[in-house]
Amino acid sequence: MKFPEGTDTSLERVWQLEPAGADAPGVVYAGTQPGALFRSEDGGETFAFVRSLWDHPQRPEWGEGFGGQAVHTVITDPRDPRSLMVAVSSGGVYRSADGGESWAPSNSGLRADFLPDQYPEFGQCVHKIARDPVDLDRLYLQNHGGVYRSDDGGAHWAEISEGLPADFGFAVAVHPRRSGVAYVFPATDGSDRYPPGYRCRVFRTEDAGATWEERCAGLPGEPHYGVVLRDALRTDDADPAGVYFGNRNGEVYASADEGESWRQIARHLPDVLCVRAAVIG
């Protein structure tokens, strides 16, 4: 995987490796830093540069988040392998309906509180997006300021932060089968990237963000400073679903009961950047 000649760009990091759906076997997308998209059709053996996103006229205006300038999220659609969504820090959400041949910004309703125009066409610092497993037009988004939901495939976004102790954070994850169930791990704000009140807490909604419930049974009760990064909160596909998160303190916590209770399963690791889990037997 490398940037082609003429781009004068070197690959710095791979922020996302996303297998497409079952209807597109062998297809894998990679989101990178600097912000670009690559596509594999042979199960990740080789990757092709998605030139159309790189050549998008807005790309030169994309900014750089605290963690770098990257395409860090790739969302595929089980109904249509040609439907794609990416999130860029800080460029916002872009969608393609033609398999990545063309792209359009899709940030209606998303705030960019660090810009003079707080609702620009693009330039938002989106941190993570997750798709509802049942209502496939419903998506959840953790923004740099605000948790949002879309009910129309990402065309419009509405804030659902009310009930959370803070609207900042990095990660959002969904239940593998139950519609309306999502998880976030808030942080105080962009300049105070610790858990609010220094309390280690996961928040879960079971009604698509209308209400949020604190879920901290089994999590540390003492002051805690470990923030959870954008790809470090995930579910598995077990029944009941397992939920996992790792933090920058090098701790990993797991819930075997869909987030009701937690158990520390690893500690003293290097700071955790991402977690992924799947049932394999």
Added chain:
Amino acid sequence: MNDVLLAVGTRKGLFLGRPGGGGGWDFTGPHFPMQAVYSVGIDTRGDRPDCWPGRTARTGAPRSSAPTTSGRAGTSPPGPR
């Protein structure tokens, strides 16, 4: 309990966890030591799951050097597949 593969990418390598006895978990690693693993993909579409780490080596390299980065299935670490 289900047999789950948990892949944990860290600033210095990849760790792989499986449920162990007594509700605990057994981890192996670090795989790809000293390489930052910002992304992991687990592909469950085939007969057996594949685990792809997106890794970046920066050990002693100047920032301008092109790091080693790979998401190839062929780079899967030893361990459960």
